[in-house]
Amino acid sequence: MTILKLKRISACPLLLAAALVYTPRLQARSPADTSLAARIAEHADTLMRGSSNYGTYRMSIIRPDWTRSMTMHSWERGQSMFYLEVIEPAREAGTAYLKREGQMWTWLPEIGRTVKIPPSMMMDSWMGSDFTNDDLVHESSLSKDYDHRLLARDSLDGEDAAAVELVPKEDAPVVWDRIVFWVRMSDFMPLKEEFYDEKGRLVRSMFFKDIKRLDGRLIPTRWLLTPQLKTDQRTEFEVLEINFDVAIPDRTFTRQYLERSR
Amino acid sequence: MILFKLAWRNNWRHRWRSALTIAAIVFGLSITLWGFCITDGSHEQLIRNSVESFTGHLQLHRRGYQDDPGLRKYLAQDSLVERALEGRRPEVADWGSRIATFGLASVGETSFSAFLVGIEPEREEKFIHWREKITEGEYLAPGDIEGAMIGADLAENLGVGLGDTVIVVTQDYYGSLAGALRVVRGVFRSYAPELDRSGLLLSLQSMQKFLGMEGKVSTVVVMASSGEKVGPLREKLAAELAEREIEVIPWQEIMPDLVQAVELDNIFGVVTNAVLLLVIGFMVLNTFLMGVMERIREFGLMRSLGASPGRVVGLIALEALLLVGLGFVIANLIGLGAAWYNSVHPLDFSGMGEEVYKYYGMDPRIYARIDWSTIFYPNLFVVVVIVLALVFPAWRAAGITPAEAAARRQ
Numbered sequence: 307m308t309i310l311k312l313k314r315i316s317a318c319p320l321l322l323a324a325a326l327v328y329t330p331r332l333q334a335r336s337p338a339d340t341s342l343a344a345r346i347a348e349h350a351d352t353l354m355r356g357s358s359n360y361g362t363y364r365m366s367i368i369r370p371d372w373t374r375s376m377t378m379h380s381w382e383r384g385q386s387m388f389y390l391e392v393i394e395p396a397r398e399a400g401t402a403y404l405k406r407e408g409q410m411w412t413w414l415p416e417i418g419r420t421v422k423i424p425p426s427m428m429m430d431s432w433m434g435s436d437f438t439n440d441d442l443v444h445e446s447s448l449s450k451d452y453d454h455r456l457l458a459r460d461s462l463d464g465e466d467a468a469a470v471e472l473v474p475k476e477d478a479p480v481v482w483d484r485i486v487f488w489v490r491m492s493d494f495m496p497l498k499e500e501f502y503d504e505k506g507r508l509v510r511s512m513f514f515k516d517i518k519r520l521d522g523r524l525i526p527t528r529w530l531l532t533p534q535l536k537t538d539q540r541t542e543f544e545v546l547e548i549n550f551d552v553a554i555p556d557r558t559f560t561r562q563y564l565e566r567s568r
Numbered sequence: 569m570i571l572f573k574l575a576w577r578n579n580w581r582h583r584w585r586s587a588l589t590i591a592a593i594v595f596g597l598s599i600t601l602w603g604f605c606i607t608d609g610s611h612e613q614l615i616r617n618s619v620e621s622f623t624g625h626l627q628l629h630r631r632g633y634q635d636d637p638g639l640r641k642y643l644a645q646d647s648l649v650e651r652a653l654e655g656r657r658p659e660v661a662d663w664g665s666r667i668a669t670f671g672l673a674s675v676g677e678t679s680f681s682a683f684l685v686g687i688e689p690e691r692e693e694k695f696i697h698w699r700e701k702i703t704e705g706e707y708l709a710p711g712d713i714e715g716a717m718i719g720a721d722l723a724e725n726l727g728v729g730l731g732d733t734v735i736v737v738t739q740d741y742y743g744s745l746a747g748a749l750r751v752v753r754g755v756f757r758s759y760a761p762e763l764d765r766s767g768l769l770l771s772l773q774s775m776q777k778f779l780g781m782e783g784k785v786s787t788v789v790v791m792a793s794s795g796e797k798v799g800p801l802r803e804k805l806a807a808e809l810a811e812r813e814i815e816v817i818p819w820q821e822i823m824p825d826l827v828q829a830v831e832l833d834n835i836f837g838v839v840t841n842a843v844l845l846l847v848i849g850f851m852v853l854n855t856f857l858m859g860v861m862e863r864i865r866e867f868g869l870m871r872s873l874g875a876s877p878g879r880v881v882g883l884i885a886l887e888a889l890l891l892v893g894l895g896f897v898i899a900n901l902i903g904l905g906a907a908w909y910n911s912v913h914p915l916d917f918s919g920m921g922e923e924v925y926k927y928y929g930m931d932p933r934i935y936a937r938i939d940w941s942t943i944f945y946p947n948l949f950v951v952v953v954i955v956l957a958l959v960f961p962a963w964r965a966a967g968i969t970p971a972e973a974a975a976r977r978q
Contacts, residue, residue: 367742371640374742397780398744417735417747434743 343456343470349494358383361548367435370538376433377546387559388442398433403442404564410443413564420565436510436531436541451478457486462498466491482509496526508534520548575886582859586891589855593895593950594902596848600841600946601903602936606910607837609937611830615795615819617931620697621758623822624663624789625798626805631813633786634821639669639741642784643814649788652808659801661793664691665785667775671738673768675726682722683766684738686775695791698756698769705730705754713774716750719767720757728752736768741780748778842949849953856888856961867965868973877966884965885958892954896947904943910936 359382366375376398380390391402400415410423428440457469470487474480484502489495499512510533514526527545557563579586619625627634628649630641643649645665653660666687673682689708693699698717699707708717716734718726728734732752740746750770757764776782790805792798798818806816820827860867867880914933 372742401744412745414737414745414747417737417749419735419747421737421745421747430739431743433745434740 342468343454346468346470346489346494349489358552358554359548359550360552360554362546364544364546365433365435366542366544367433368540368542374434381554381558383554383559389558389563392433400568401433402564404559404561405443406559408443410439411561411564415568420561436533436539451475451480452485459491462488462490465497467497493524495524510534516544520545521550523550571883571886572890575883575890578859578883578887579891585855585858589852589891590895590898592848592851593892594899596841596845597896597899597946597950598903598906600845601900601943602906602910603841604837604942604946605904605907605936605938606915606934607833608939608942609911609935611833612795612937613931613935614830615826618760618823618826619791619819620695621701621760622696622763623819624695625792625795625819626790626802627817627822628788628790628805628809629786629815629817631815634815634817637668637786639667639739639779639781639786642781642786643788645783645785648812649809649814652805653788653790656801656805658793659797661791662691662695663788663790664688664696665772665788667772667779667781667784667786669738669779669786671736673722673726673766674735674737675728675732678726680722680725681766682736682768683762684736684768684770684775686770686772688772692789696789697758701756701758702754703757705752707754708769708771709753710771711773712753712771713777714749714751715753715771715774717754717756717767717769718752719764720755721765722767723752723755725765730755734768736778738779740778741784746778746780748774750774841946845946845950845953849950849957852892852954853957853960855891856884856958857964859887860884860961860965864968865973865976867968868970868976871968871973872970877968880968881962881966884962888954888958896950900943900947904938907936907938910934911938 360379361382362377362379364375364377366373375395376392377394378390378392380388382388386408387406389402389404392398392400400413402413404411404413411420412423413420423439423443428443429438431437432439432442452472452474454470454472457471459466459468461467467488467490470489472485472487474482482501483504483506486500486502487496488498490497495517496514498514500508501510501512503509510531513530513532514528515530516526516528517524518527519525520527525545525548529543530540531543532540628643630643633641643665653663664687666685668683668685671682671684672679674680687696687698687708688710689698689712690710693707702717703720705717708715716736718728718734723729726734730752734750734752735747736750737745737747750768756767756769758767770778772785776784792801802816802818809816870880871877914935917932917934920932
């Protein structure tokens with residue numbers, strides 16, 4: 307049984323995408339390449355710029371014999387804090403997650419207790435999806451942790467696209483050996499991201515779809531995470547609404563708030 | 569006829585020697601027979617104990633579950649399995665459905681790993697000894713959603729008793745973290761470490777609700793009408809259910825360590841007794857050989873009177889047969905008699921390491937079990953040993969010539 311070390315994607319769905327888009331520091335091949343990669347990076351960085359956000363999402367977990375959908379709200383501040391609460395379906399409603407200081411807690415309404423997610427559970431699936439707890443908890447410092455270079459120019463899904471390769475720096479606390487990130491040339495919107503392990507195998511792919519303007523920003527509103535080894539299953543995230551740069555009271559990101567009576 | 573008389577009288581000419589030889593055979597063979605019957609009985613008890621405490625004779629799973637269990641490998645609670653099992657009565661005596669998984673049980677700040685089993689209480693109590701193992705409180709009622717029975721050691725570790733609430737957390741069918749509150753209805757001690765130290769029994773419905781597995785089960789536990797029926801029953805059920813992707817696993821595959829422990833014990837028994845019987849074989853060889861060597865002149869006389877070598881060997885063989893035969897009869901009478909007695913009145917070790925027996929889930933009272941194979945093979949072995957012991961003396965006797973005999977003083 308291979309234990310796949312997963313790249314830690316930062317908290318919250320939107321930041322998940324943000325984490326996948328980083329400021330490339332280019333090992334350029336040519337001045338033209340440098341400027342292109344730099345521009346891609348800059349745009350990706352600005353795409354997710356915003357100190358806080360509040361959003362509503364739908365996550366669909368698709369499996370060969372069943373599909374489940376969950377609706378949730380999340381409040382996020384920077385990369386280090388988020389609070390998420392599940393609204394639907396009834397079975398999961400009221401389940402909440404709090405992340406701060408690199409740790410995660412979950413509130414289980416059926417027992418009226420908080421469970422801290424220990425390191426041993428970090429690689430377990432988050433809510434039964436293809437994301438792991440670790441994906442949500444890890445705070446990535448992508449511009450500092452990776453070396454980037456422009457890999458290719460090609461057509462992807464009928465659009466003119468560029469691929470950037472990201473290789474972690476030597477002491478970077480990052481688990482993927484290599485990531486290939488595709489953006490469309492017209493506006494540098496992310497299209498696809500591929501994650502490779504230390505043996506060079508493609509382990510999972512994230513696809514970015516339905517690029518829309520929400521709260522004044524153009525962002526992909528649907529993300530599909532597909533494990534490479536199990537092509538009959540995937541997890542889909544839909545951004546139903548999102549608001550950037552909102553004021554969120556500090557107490558939202560506390561255990562007391564997580565455990566408040568509802 | 570005269571040969572018989574001759575043989576018999578020849579034996580009793582050396583009263584002590586013959587008696588001791590017979591005694592040796594009786595001792596060795598009767599101990600072996602009785603010992604095997606006792607061992608057999610204790611094995612049968614051990615197996616029956618394990619089978620009736622938890623595993624049942626057979627278990628039905630979704631194919632692949634035995635090697636790699638998981639909640640997603642479920643059996644639907646439709647009538648398919650019911651019909652297959654009903655159709656096989658009376659070889660099938662009873663059955664019950666279960667869901668089993670691991671989780672965490674906590675009370676306050678204390679948490680322990682828990683083995684969660686959802687059972688159908690009213691069905692399982694017909695063939696699994698849950699009720700007898702209860703030390704406090706009550707057995708689960710069917711349909712009890714909030715109740716649980718807890719293993720005695722787990723209860724102690726968590727510091728809970730009757731009426732206390734335990735928080736249970738595990739991954740549900742969908743892979744999500746799920747929690748539930750359960751109230752202790754009863755405490756049990758089964759002497760199976762896994763169950764006592766981590767067992768938490770819920771009703772099947774309670775488990776299904778908790779895990780989101782309504783209408784689904786992990787296992788159907790089946791009890792056959794007797795141990796011998798298990799093998800053939802398994803084959804028939806496996807054939808019938810194979811195309812529905814259902815595997816039928818016998819207890820031997822569920823508890824291979826038990827099977828190996830029994831086999832190992834048997835091997836030790838066989839080796840020890842074989843050595844004992846071989847030593848006795850040497851003693852018998854000695855008797856036979858002496859019987860030949862000291863009668864060389866006698867045999868020579870017979871030969872000179874016209875007896876063939878075959879006749880001489882025949883005489884010796886007959887002597888051996890009468891001597892050993894007597895030993896066989898007495899040995900079997902004593903050995904099997906003692907075994908029969910112990911099959912009714914068990915060897916009782918209570919008061920002498922009783923707790924050790926209970927620790928292994930065994931009754932300190934051991935019943936003997938008499939089976940044709942436990943009788944046949946030791947006897948066969950002794951026959952072979954005796955025959956081998958006869959070879960050299962017979963060969964020697966066959967080679968005696970009148971001339972050789974005459975040359976001897978004796």
